[in-house]
Amino acid sequence: MVGIVIISHSLKAAEGIKEIAQQMGREVPIVAVGGTTDGDLGTEPLAIKEAIERVGEVDGVLLLVDLGSAVMNTQMAVEMLEDELQRRVVLCNAPILEGAVVAAVESAMGHTLDQVRRAAEGAAQMEKLL
Amino acid sequence: MKVDRDQVVAMIKEMAAVVAQNKEYLTDLDSAIGDGDHGINMDRGLRKVLEKLPPVADKDIGTIFKNVGMGLISAVGGAAGPLYGTFFLQFGKIAAGKEELTTSDIGAMLAAGLEGIKQRGKAVVGEKTMVDALEPAVEAFAAAADAGKELLACFQAAVAAAEAGKKATIPLVAKKGRAHYLGERSIGHQDPGATSSELLLRAMLKVLES
Numbered sequence: 001m002v003g004i005v006i007i008s009h010s011l012k013a014a015e016g017i018k019e020i021a022q023q024m025g026r027e028v029p030i031v032a033v034g035g036t037t038d039g040d041l042g043t044e045p046l047a048i049k050e051a052i053e054r055v056g057e058v059d060g061v062l063l064l065v066d067l068g069s070a071v072m073n074t075q076m077a078v079e080m081l082e083d084e085l086q087r088r089v090v091l092c093n094a095p096i097l098e099g100a101v102v103a104a105v106e107s108a109m110g111h112t113l114d115q116v117r118r119a120a121e122g123a124a125q126m127e128k129l130l
Numbered sequence: 131m132k133v134d135r136d137q138v139v140a141m142i143k144e145m146a147a148v149v150a151q152n153k154e155y156l157t158d159l160d161s162a163i164g165d166g167d168h169g170i171n172m173d174r175g176l177r178k179v180l181e182k183l184p185p186v187a188d189k190d191i192g193t194i195f196k197n198v199g200m201g202l203i204s205a206v207g208g209a210a211g212p213l214y215g216t217f218f219l220q221f222g223k224i225a226a227g228k229e230e231l232t233t234s235d236i237g238a239m240l241a242a243g244l245e246g247i248k249q250r251g252k253a254v255v256g257e258k259t260m261v262d263a264l265e266p267a268v269e270a271f272a273a274a275a276d277a278g279k280e281l282l283a284c285f286q287a288a289v290a291a292a293e294a295g296k297k298a299t300i301p302l303v304a305k306k307g308r309a310h311y312l313g314e315r316s317i318g319h320q321d322p323g324a325t326s327s328e329l330l331l332r333a334m335l336k337v338l339e340s
Binding site: 036037038040041042043044045046067068069072073075076 | 165167170171174203204205206207208209210211212213215250251307308
């Protein structure tokens with residue numbers, strides 16, 4: 001199964017998105033991370049690295065980020081991971097909420113990391129106003 | 131003229147002091163075109179750096195700068211963390227094992243630091259970022275060094291170029307970071323990242339001049 005890490009400037013936003021995504025796949029390991037150590041808005045590479053490590057035994061880990069510095073701090077966190085784990089982690093270019101929901105569904109279906117990533121990225125084109 | 135470990139430690143303390151003094155100013159600049167946290171973030175990062183300084187203050191200069199980079203990476207919380215963190219990690223690589231720095235060491239550190247920032251942030255000159263202050267500074271330092279100038283004169287040339295580069299960000303449209311969302315509304319505002327870059331270089335220069 002593919003695990004998911006939700007990375008936002010706001011821990012509340014990350015936890016809220018995790019909650020929504022978790023509804024679509026109760027057994028999918030999802031970790032939320034965000035905010036700075038002293039509780040401000042922001043993202044920190046070391047906290048993100050620890051969050052990825054917390055996902056546990058999975059086939060791969062999909063990373064979803066919100067804005068700007070979250071991307072750079074996440075890239076840095078990935079560079080700091082042990083090689084073996086690093087190879088199973090991918091940062092995806094998806095909208096954070098819709099991407100997380102789609103990823104949870106795909107992961108629960110037992111799809112591979114690459115399949116889950118592509119589905120999450122496809123969420124950017126999802127038609128909301130049907 | 132060479133820079134010894136005590137001067138390096140003094141530079142780090144001076145950078146932290148200057149950022150603390152300019153916390154509101156940087157945050158005001160960032161409030162105009164960004165998310166309004168640059169001063170707060172930089173201050174938090176440099177306070178962390180100061181906290182972590184005593185155990186490494188008697189180590190080689192490379193270790194001291196590596197520690198600065200790691201402190202900023204761990205505590206800044208915004209894009210400035212990985213960017214300045216990379217800048218000082220690159221300083222640390224060039225200065226690894228060194229007890230003092232020559233003009234050519236410092237030129238190489240600045241060049242490597244800039245290259246690290248450009249790779250990490252994928253920015254070039256003209257995009258209203260810290261690169262607009264740092265690249266002219268690195269070039270001015272190299273030009274002065276090539277002309278056989280002393281370290282102090284090289285660093286003065288670098289800071290003058292950084293200041294000019296910082297001011298030149300005012301009419302630019304932001305292409306990177308949160309300011310990018312503002313498009314043309316970012317015109318007329320000085321970039322906070324270019325401003326903090328100039329402040330950091332100026333703080334290092336102050337120690338050389340004292």
